[in-house]
Amino acid sequence: MKDIKIESTLTVYDHIDELPTDIIELMDQAAIARKNSYSPYSKFSVGAAILLENKQIVLGSNQENASYPSGLCAERTAIFIAGSRIHQTITPIPPCGACRQAIAEYEVKQDAPIEIYFMGETGKVVKSHSLANLLPLVFDKSVL
Ligand code: THU
Numbered sequence: 001m002k003d004i005k006i007e008s009t010l011t012v013y014d015h016i017d018e019l020p021t022d023i024i025e026l027m028d029q030a031a032i033a034r035k036n037s038y039s040p041y042s043k044f045s046v047g048a049a050i051l052l053e054n055k056q057i058v059l060g061s062n063q064e065n066a067s068y069p070s071g072l073c074a075e076r077t078a079i080f081i082a083g084s085r086i087h088q089t090i091t092p093i094p095p096c097g098a099c100r101q102a103i104a105e106y107e108v109k110q111d112a113p114i115e116i117y118f119m120g121e122t123g124k125v126v127k128s129h130s131l132a133n134l135l136p137l138v139f140d141k142s143v144l
Contacts, residue, residue, distance in 0.1 A: 026051050033059035033074070038105075040064060046074035050082050058082040063102070066141045070101040100135045107131045108140045 016024055026049045034047025039062055046062040060078025064071035072080075095103065095116065107114045113130035128134050 022051065026057065029057050029059060030074075033061045033078075035061075037061040037074070038063045041066075041068065041071075048074035048078040050078050052082060058085065063105075065102055065105045066144055067101050067139050070098050070105075072102075095134070097135075100131060101139065103131045104135055104138045104140060108138070108142075 013019055016027060019027070030047040030049040032047065033049055034045045036059075037045035037047065039045050041064045042062075044062070048060045050058045050060075052058060058078055058081050060074045060076070060081060062072065062074045063077055103114060103116075107130065113132070116128040116131060116134060117125055132138060
């Protein structure tokens with residue numbers, strides 16, 4: 001048996017102005033991203049910003065869902081956007097159940113159908129005229 005010591009060190013700045021200018025810009029962008037938070041359930045808005053190697057900034061905000069676990073934190077929204085930009089995939093991927101649930105939230109919110117297209121590298125393209133068409137008996141705010 002042995003003890004293992006685990007330590008964390010944080011740097012605390014008294015004021016944002018002490019940070020490097022690119023980090024100040026990043027923090028400002030995160031605050032702007034926060035305005036796009038969709039958080040009707042928690043009423044807690046979060047924004048995130050990621051500075052990429054190529055100097056581009058990718059923003060994210062928390063996006064909630066009537067099915068709470070189907071929502072996403074701001075940080076993961078941003079990192080997934082960044083990841084999908086850098087590593088573009090051409091693999092055909094129809095939306096999974098969790099993604100359908102997330103898209104359904106916005107279809108209900110905007111009260112208009114969202115068209116979904118499925119596409120492979122080659123071959124046929126499949127269109128669904130709405131998300132509801134792919135997710136019958138949707139769990140949405142009307143049942144809460
Ligand atoms: N949230 C984030 O976006 N990031 C965090 O690090 C903590 C929590 C969101 C999730 C949920 O939409 C709301 O804040 C309340 O938990």
